[in-house]
Amino acid sequence: MKLPKYGQFAGLAIVGALALTACGSDQAVDPEESAVAADAECVEGGGTLSGAGASSQENAMAAWKAAWEGACEGTTLEYDSVGSGSGRSQFIDGAVAFAGSDAALDEEETAQATERCAGAEVVNLPGYVAPIAVAFNLEGVDTLNLRPEVIAGIFNQEITTWDDEAIAADNPDADLPSTDIVPVNRSDESGTTENFAAYLAAAAPEDWPHEVSGDWPIDPVEAAQGSSGVVNALQGGEGTIGYVDASHVGELGTAAVGVGDDFVEYSPEAAASIVDASPAREGNTENDHAIELDYTTDEAGVYPIVLVSYEVACMEYEDQAEADLVRSFLSYVNSEEGQQAAADEAGSAPLSQETRDAIQGTIDQITAAA
Known part of the structure; x- marks a missing residue:
């Protein structure tokens, strides 16, 4: 069974949200x-x-x-x-x-x-x-085009500076500094990690030769607990990059991800497209x-890093x-x-x-x- 398309329904909106027990929401309101x-x-x-x-x-x-x-x-x-x-x-x-x-x-x-x-x-x-955003904090840069093998190389600590040719080749108009890249991963066992790792393993297997798991597979450069913890670490550093549910991105820069010959920005509609194409x-x-997500799609307009x-x-x-x-x-x-x-x-x-x-x-x- 395939999941049908999303995003076609209207409903009563909630203007805000109450604080959650314990960790709480980032957007608590009255x-x-x-x-x-x-x-x-x-x-x-x-x-x-x-x-x-x-x-x-x-x-x-x-x-x-x-x-x-x-x-x-x-x-x-x-x-x-x-x-x-x-x-x-x-x-x-x-x-x-x-x-x-x-x-x-x-x-x-x-x-x-x-x-x-x-x-x-x-x-x-x-x-x-929802889409999983590849989010970063790099002064003067709001968005970057990143191919799957480049994302894998960054998080596998093989690409270590922002002006590396692998990044610069797809971003000719970006003023990329020689700043060190600081990848930030989740410190806790996480389904977001598992989905992100599954994408890397499927889309760039030669550059991400690790077993898919909810635990980060290599010694981290920096790690933080929970989605909010990752965002705080990204915001608190320079040259940081991490993966996080898109609802937590805020003012951070984000990557358009390589899909076939194109680069696709995250959005609910683009995320829904890959879910629609994936079997039970x-x-x-x-x-x-x-369901089983198809991370290797090259269909136009599909954002491939998604969590269900x-x-x-x-x-x-x-x-x-x-x-x-x-x-x-x-x-x-x-x-x-x-x-x-x-x-x-x-x-x-x-x-x-x-x-x-x-x-x-x-x-x-x-x-x-x-």
């Missing part, structure tokens, strides 16, 4: 300025829902939290944006009801999570689709919606109230309104109706064990 989830299916009596995981989702999660809590009296979302790896671990350990993850559970994690779900199926549900993950069950961030949940919970809260919140995240809220707040690509319908069919089955 809750009175936030719209409520008009179509949310609330749980009678409310309750507290706990989640943890991907920091890439933190701005979208703040928007979802504000709207869902505003619509559902007595309901609270506590989401700790500790990174995908920690979120999956907390979910597997039973510490949270759902995880946000920039990578679907692998085979070993699925087995562990099935045990955590008391033998019930665990599912990966796409909730947030081999071995998925009927209720599992993980999932909400990971049990199909059955031991507690009925917890199951009801998970179903209620994930239904809002998956709704047209919820997807548009994330797009407005974080620049993500909204899921299409066809994809949302398929995912909702799974969410509707979430229940408590008999």
